[in-house]
Amino acid sequence: MSEKPATRLRNQIEEEIATGVFKPGDRLDEVSLAARFGVSRTPIREALQQLAAAGLVEIRPHRGAIVSAPDPKRLIDMFSLMAEFEAICGRLAARRLLPSDEAALKSTLEACRKAADSGDIDVYYYENERFHRAIYVASGNDFIAEQATALHKRLAPFRRLQLRVRNRMRTSLAEHEAIVDALLAGDSALASTRLYDHVAVQGERFTDLIASLNRAAAE
Numbered sequence: 001m002s003e004k005p006a007t008r009l010r011n012q013i014e015e016e017i018a019t020g021v022f023k024p025g026d027r028l029d030e031v032s033l034a035a036r037f038g039v040s041r042t043p044i045r046e047a048l049q050q051l052a053a054a055g056l057v058e059i060r061p062h063r064g065a066i067v068s069a070p071d072p073k074r075l076i077d078m079f080s081l082m083a084e085f086e087a088i089c090g091r092l093a094a095r096r097l098l099p100s101d102e103a104a105l106k107s108t109l110e111a112c113r114k115a116a117d118s119g120d121i122d123v124y125y126y127e128n129e130r131f132h133r134a135i136y137v138a139s140g141n142d143f144i145a146e147q148a149t150a151l152h153k154r155l156a157p158f159r160r161l162q163l164r165v166r167n168r169m170r171t172s173l174a175e176h177e178a179i180v181d182a183l184l185a186g187d188s189a190l191a192s193t194r195l196y197d198h199v200a201v202q203g204e205r206f207t208d209l210i211a212s213l214n215r216a217a218a219e
Helices: 005-018 030-037 041-053 072-096 099-118 121-139 142-154 156-162 168-184 188-199 203-218
Strands: 057-060 064-067
Touching: 005 030, 005 041, 005 156, 030 041, 041 057, 041 064, 072 121, 072 142, 072 168, 072 188, 099 121, 099 168, 121 142, 121 156, 121 168, 142 156, 168 188
Parallel strands: none
Antiparallel strands: 057 064
């Protein structure tokens, strides 16, 4: 079955929000987007409504669709919930790891390592996505995996910004390696703790993220 136009457009716009083409606070004009993608305004409007339902944009009276810029407290709340999801997946994965899961973890970790060695933040971002999804699959719980994936996607623009903080990519890779060690050892408590700490935005990481958001908005 072919992908619906609105879904395809939603994915394209979502990708541009995640990659910083559209920044928090930017207005997504239906007429301009329709002209750019060569479609009528109807599928654009449907795509924007889908993005609004996912929390990536806000539909405001008289202004239309605006790329969402959550306040700091809400952002930290979302990262805290994301950390809880990751911790649950890690705890389950450590107990249920299959040979195929182990192979996927090692493969995605190596891909992250190569991306970090190349210094390419964008490549690392995508390999990081694959790494975390491998953990969701390894959890063996489809429902929590779906919830984690949805929130992971919602936080995409802000997670990408974090990687641009000095040395964060290398730190992230080291945390990935420690997480895999715990998972392969079958230590569910340690895997859970390491995944929570890897995702939660606290202390200096909170300050760095807010600084990155402010710089992105000013560009």
